[in-house]
Amino acid sequence: MAGGANDSDIIGIDLGTTNSEVAIIEGGKPTVVREDGEAILPSCVGLDDAGTVIVGQQARNQAAAAPERTVLSIKRLMGSGTQVRMGTDAYSPQEISAFILKALKERADRALGRDVRKAVITVPAYFTDAQRQSTREAGEIAGLTVVRIINEPTAAALSYESGAAGSRTLLVYDLGGGTFDVSVVRIEEGVVEVLATAGDNQLGGDDFDALILERLNTHLETELGLEHAREDRLLQARLRQAAERAKIELSDRPWVRVEEDHVGSVDGEARHLAWELSRADFERDLQPFVDRSLQAVTTALQDAAVRPSQLDRVLLVGGSTRIPRIASVLAERLAQEPHGEVDPDLCVALGAGVQAGIEMGQDMQAVLVDITPYTFGTRAAGELYGEPYAHQFVPLIRRNSKLPATRTEVFYTVFEDQEEVDIKVYQGEDPDALKNVEIGTFLFSGLNRHRDAHGQGLLFTYSLDLDGLLHVHARERATGREIRGVVENALGRSTDEALGAARERVSALWGEAGGESPAAAGDAAAAVPADVARAVEESLARAESALDAAPAEDREEMIDLMEDLRDAVREGRVDQASELRGKLDEILFYLE
Ligand code: ADP
Ligand code: MG
Numbered sequence: 306m307a308g309g310a311n312d313s314d315i316i317g318i319d320l321g322t323t324n325s326e327v328a329i330i331e332g333g334k335p336t337v338v339r340e341d342g343e344a345i346l347p348s349c350v351g352l353d354d355a356g357t358v359i360v361g362q363q364a365r366n367q368a369a370a371a372p373e374r375t376v377l378s379i380k381r382l383m384g385s386g387t388q389v390r391m392g393t394d395a396y397s398p399q400e401i402s403a404f405i406l407k408a409l410k411e412r413a414d415r416a417l418g419r420d421v422r423k424a425v426i427t428v429p430a431y432f433t434d435a436q437r438q439s440t441r442e443a444g445e446i447a448g449l450t451v452v453r454i455i456n457e458p459t460a461a462a463l464s465y466e467s468g469a470a471g472s473r474t475l476l477v478y479d480l481g482g483g484t485f486d487v488s489v490v491r492i493e494e495g496v497v498e499v500l501a502t503a504g505d506n507q508l509g510g511d512d513f514d515a516l517i518l519e520r521l522n523t524h525l526e527t528e529l530g531l532e533h534a535r536e537d538r539l540l541q542a543r544l545r546q547a548a549e550r551a552k553i554e555l556s557d558r559p560w561v562r563v564e565e566d567h568v569g570s571v572d573g574e575a576r577h578l579a580w581e582l583s584r585a586d587f588e589r590d591l592q593p594f595v596d597r598s599l600q601a602v603t604t605a606l607q608d609a610a611v612r613p614s615q616l617d618r619v620l621l622v623g624g625s626t627r628i629p630r631i632a633s634v635l636a637e638r639l640a641q642e643p644h645g646e647v648d649p650d651l652c653v654a655l656g657a658g659v660q661a662g663i664e665m666g667q668d669m670q671a672v673l674v675d676i677t678p679y680t681f682g683t684r685a686a687g688e689l690y691g692e693p694y695a696h697q698f699v700p701l702i703r704r705n706s707k708l709p710a711t712r713t714e715v716f717y718t719v720f721e722d723q724e725e726v727d728i729k730v731y732q733g734e735d736p737d738a739l740k741n742v743e744i745g746t747f748l749f750s751g752l753n754r755h756r757d758a759h760g761q762g763l764l765f766t767y768s769l770d771l772d773g774l775l776h777v778h779a780r781e782r783a784t785g786r787e788i789r790g791v792v793e794n795a796l797g798r799s800t801d802e803a804l805g806a807a808r809e810r811v812s813a814l815w816g817e818a819g820g821e822s823p824a825a826a827g828d829a830a831a832a833v834p835a836d837v838a839r840a841v842e843e844s845l846a847r848a849e850s851a852l853d854a855a856p857a858e859d860r861e862e863m864i865d866l867m868e869d870l871r872d873a874v875r876e877g878r879v880d881q882a883s884e885l886r887g888k889l890d891e892i893l894f895y896l897e
Contacts, residue, residue: 314417315452317657358814358815440454448812508597540568558584616641816840833879
């Protein structure tokens with residue numbers, strides 16, 4: 306409970322691949338913020354016709370018509386170091402995510418009537434160090450201090466059972482748009498402890514859409530004679546949406562009909578799509594994915610040393626668990642019906658809200674004990690399958706250890722005059738270090754400055770913090786001297802300058818855009834985005850103090866402008882407010 310009592314607001318954010326939500330704490334309880342009755346903000350960012358940033362449903366609506374200026378499922382690229390194109394420019398995944406976070410933050414601002422600066426953000430338990438780091442950076446770019454990163458299944462469990470008496474063991478099965486997580490969680494007198502977790506961060510509803518899309522494309526090629534259908538980006542985006550709609554419908558009925566006009570033409574003759582898919586066929590395609598997820602369930606149960614019969618509850622989280630086959634297969638495997646009373650869309654955000662409340666110092670009747678889903682380790686010369694091998698994986702912090710976790714190891718320099726050592730850190734379970742995910746290289750230099758230091762060794766301490774991020778410290782044993790390590794290539798970590806530049810870029814684009822655009826936010830949102838409001842406040846304050854000294858005709862104009870500006874802000878006319886502020890600033894420029 307870092308920080309203890311804290312009177313400033315902290316919000317809880319579920320930053321999903323497909324959908325995101327934000328929870329605030331009201332009256333000691335988390336509530337998911339709704340706007341126009343809608344809690345879900347599609348995790349979609351785009352530029353509209355005028356080049357203005359749009360987030361949410363409005364961006365999603367244009368995805369098929371304008372794929373080149375719309376970004377979907379950005380979470381899948383977090384930590385990858387690649388960039389995405391939106392319109393004419395390229396953006397990092399952190400920047401795109403920052404737009405989503407800004408939209409959520411402003412929802413919370415409007416609901417609370419205050420400017421929120423801190424957040425708890427959830428990530429899939431299986432997110433790597435680089436992915437977690439990128440999530441934290443996205444928060445910073447959005448102007449939010451990320452006080453804590455927690456795992457999504459843990460959050461789901463927190464929302465469900467915080468404060469319940471007695472001891473319970475839960476299995477949380479979270480199948481969303483892009484990722485799959487399964488965790489075994491024990492709750493004892495309000496203490497939530499994750500016993501084990503497993504999953505796959507490349508498995509989710511997007512893959513199921515792709516299955517249907519594949520069938521559609523085959524149909525277009527073989528039945529309609531549209532040989533180049535797959536190369537038509539616009540058509541593919543349209544079909545992908547049709548595929549998702551079909552998938553969702555199949556959750557409620559045994560077959561679905563997909564109809565799309567003008568999907569192409571052959572010899573100048575238009576072709577239309579009218580096609581049927583049965584649930585049975587879809588489920589057959591789905592089976593390999595279902596099997597993969599069941600394997601993860603078995604792994605998590607084994608790691609936790611829990612038998613299915615010892616589970617008190619099975620929680621279904623994530624939109625894809627609405628597929629009937631998922632629930633039935635799980636029920637069969639675990640010999641009990643999954644639980645239906647948690648809202649699969651909102652429980653992760655609610656749990657993030659519970660954690661936010663804890664961080665605020667409120668009594669949420671819950672304490673979170675989380676674990677690492679990965680083993681962290683280094684490499685050394687050793688053996689692999691009985692053969693000498695230079696990159697043997699040496700585990701330091703094992704999978705399913707409680708967080709925070711530390712481990713200290715002694716290391717001896719190889720040569721008497723060795724002044725440098727670099728430590729490569731990996732996460733994963735393979736005995737071959739090179740088959741695990743490399744987190745980065747930590748370089749320690751200035752060793753052996755003291756003659757007798759060699760031979761006594763260096764103490765390396767690896768610590769995994771509460772957010773699942775790794776830190777490495779070294780100390781010279783002979784002298785007790787701390788040796789500063791330099792992170793050479795901690796993958797996914799940006800420099801402060803890069804973050805600062807990203808923050809400026811994002812707020813500049815945002816300032817003009819005005820947050821969730823009025824169309825997306827609805828008329829009820831009669832408030833300008835916090836960034837604009839702040840800028841207006843600043844201009845008004847400057848104008849106040851310049852007023853007395855101003856020439857009479859300027860003063861009159863200023864007073865009029867200030868009045869109009871205050872009205873515009875009060876009535877949520879964002880564009881006008883920006884324009885008026887511009888005019889006011891112009892006068893101030895000559896006066897100050
Ligand atoms: P994430 O947490 O990854 O953002 P969600 O938990 O919001 O994702 O789930 C989104 C996924 O759930 C999407 O792939 C969506 O198509 C799918 N989905 C939503 N409702 C249904 C449904 N009724 N049947 C099948 N899939 C659904
Ligand atoms: Mg989710």
